Amino acid sequence: MPLDQQKPLSERLLTLTAQLREQIPLAEAIDLYVTDAGDAQLTIAAPLAVNRNPHGTVFAGSAVSVAILAAWSLLDGRLRSMEGEAQLVLQRNTMAYLRPIDGPFAATARLQDESAWLRFQSMLQRKGRARIxxxxxxxxxxxExxxxxxxxxxLRAMA
Structure with missing residues (x-):
């Protein structure tokens, strides 16, 4: 469904959006909002207007920020359901730009492989540190x- 025809956001999605904007000030500056959130998928959308560059397309920094926040938010939500607290950080990333982003846009992160999550979860519980x-x-x-x-x-919080 085109972004300008989205249904009204549920209370849960509004709460997730508010939490992101409170925790990460950039999230408010780029006017992002969570449009879908499940156990294995999360989508964050943002408008062109506040994310544009001088060429009338989305600034690459805004695009990568939305993409990172979608992936981080999905993982963070799953980590919160585990016992104990953990800090989640991005170690490295790449972004391939396939075409100009000339309108509202949305980044969808998906957990492609449940077995990768299970390995990640097991490693975090055993070693206090895990990568995914x-x-x-x-x-x-x-x-696309x-x-x-x-x-x-x-990284698991130390007691």
């Missing part, structure tokens, strides 16, 4: 516009 690779795909209208891949590291 996540991807986010940015759509603009009906077209960019693909993000990032390696995230979780």
């Amino acid at each position: 690779v996540m991807t986010s795909v940015i759509m603009c209208g009906e077209a 516009a960019a693909v993000f891949e990032g390696e995230f590291v979780a």
Whole structure:
């Protein structure tokens, strides 16, 4: 569904959006909002207006920020359901821009492989540190516009 025809956001999605904007000030500056959140998928959308560059397309820094936040938010939500606290950070990433992003856009992060999550979870519980690779795909209208891949590291809080 095109971003300008989205249904009203549920209370849960509004709460997730508010939490992101409170925790990460950049999230408010780029006017992002969570449009879908499940156990294995999370989508964050943002408008062109506050994210544009001088060429009338989305500034690359805004696009990668939305992609990172989609992947980070999905992992963070899953980590919160585990016993004990963990800090989640991005260690490295790449972003392939496939076409200009010339309108509202959305990044969807998906947990592609449940077995990778189980290995990540097990390593975090055993060693207090774990890594996982996540991807986010940015759509603009009906077209795939960019693909993000990032390696995230979780560190268990020390007692």
